[in-house]
Amino acid sequence: MKNYSNGIIANDDLYDYFSASVRSDTLSHAYILHGVRGTGKRTLARLVAAALNCEKKDDENAPLPCCECASCRKIIGNNSADVITVKREEDRVFLGIEPIRFIRDDVSYQPNDGDFKVYIIEDAHTMTAQAQNALLLTLEEPPPYVVFLLLCEHTESLLETIKSRAPILRMRTPQRDEATEYLIANYPSVKAFINNSPDEFEQIYMASKGSIGRIIELISSSEKKQIIENRSLASGLIEALANNTLSRDFGEIFSSFSQKRDERERIMAQLLEIEAAARDLIALKKADAPSMLFYTDRTRAEELSYSFSVAKLTRILQSSEKARLALLRNANIKLTLTDFLSSLI
Ligand SMILES: [Zn+2]
Structure with missing residues (x-):
């Protein structure tokens, strides 16, 4: 079994790239690391910081970072004054100018212990x-x-001027088998969950889009139940459409609802799952062996895909996107869902 002791999963190529760049002193002064939540961006960033200050940097025979010297231990343990993390406050949507002003002033001071x-x-x-x-x-x-490491979920909101000054590197999510192997080896609670509730694990895995951090987070949270419900609703809606038994009564499908904000978000999350299901069925009609984003049972998904034309599936996808955008813009929930269902039948 692969050794995951450095915490890197599916991104060994980036790890090797940074190690080699530090060793050959060719590291750029800024990088943008992007990937969905839970793909190991923080872990990798900390290892890059450790490599830059590792006491065994010049020892060709030691891994870089060595993860054992005093400097590495300090950095990996998050106790180094030379590694400064700046993040958005928890209740804020944006990362504002104040922390950046702090950085602008702080860069003029030399490192405390290490070289960087x-x-x-x-x-x-x-x-x-x-x-x-x-x-x-x-x-x-x-x-x-x-050295700056900008960690982000996507790069669309970054200014071109920022992007042109820092190489953009994408974090990958692991393949299914690798993810499961890693979780079983390192997280006893996840291992127990996989053994006790294999079907629920399948649902959580698909909902996490392969992000290890997200799987761990979901398994121990109350969000898990909601996600499984959302997926079940989406799957039920597609089945009903395939069998021509879809009700026009949105209340029967989207269950109880109110105009409360969390209700709106819940329905938007349900619509996202409907879109993922429709995308899978479209992919099955168009490609030979596409990877699934929603369905855990490929055979059932293939059967379902025969029940629809590509045009019909595209209409489901577009109607759901339209409804979701309307809800995002604060449209009336009842009217939006009524319109959505009428467009499907
Ligand atoms: Zn070291």
Whole structure:
């Protein structure tokens, strides 16, 4: 079995790239690491910071970072003053200018212990334009001992000027077998869950889109129940459409609802699952062996795909997207769902 002691799963190529760049002193002064939540961006960022300051950096025979020297232990244990993490406050939607101003002032101080100071900016995709412009000033001419690692879920909201100054590297999610193997070996609670509730694990795995961190988070949270319900609703709606038994009464499908905000979010999450299901069925009609985003039972999904034309599936997908956008813009829930269902029947 592979050794996961450094916490890197499915991104060994990035790990090797950073190790080699640190060793050959060819690291850029900033990088953008992007990937869905829970793909190991923080773990990798910390290992890059450790590699930069590792005491065995010049020892060709030691792994880099060695993870054993005093510097590595300090950095990996999150106790180093030379590794500064900046993140969005929990109750905020955006990462504002204040933390970036702090960085701008802080870069002028030399590192405390090691050779490098590393600034890890979490949720970098949520930086306001003002924050990004402030960061740009520092990114343009950082002191030679500074490295920036911008961690983000996607890069669309980053300014072109930021993107042009930092190589963009994508974090991958592991293949199914690798993810399961890693979880069983490292998380006894997840292992127990896989053994006791294999069907629920399948649902959680699909809902997590293969993100290890998300799987671990969901298994121990109350969100798990809601996700399984959402998926079951989506699957039921598609089955009813295939059998021509879909009710026009949205109340029968989307159950009780109110105009409360969490209700709106719940229905939007349910619509997202309907879209994932429709995408799977479209993919099955168009490709030979597509990977599934929603269905855990490929045979059933194939059977279902025969019940629909591509045009019908596309209509389901587009109607759901339209309803979801309307809800996002605060449209009336009842009217939106009524319209949505009428467009399907
Ligand atoms: Zn070390």
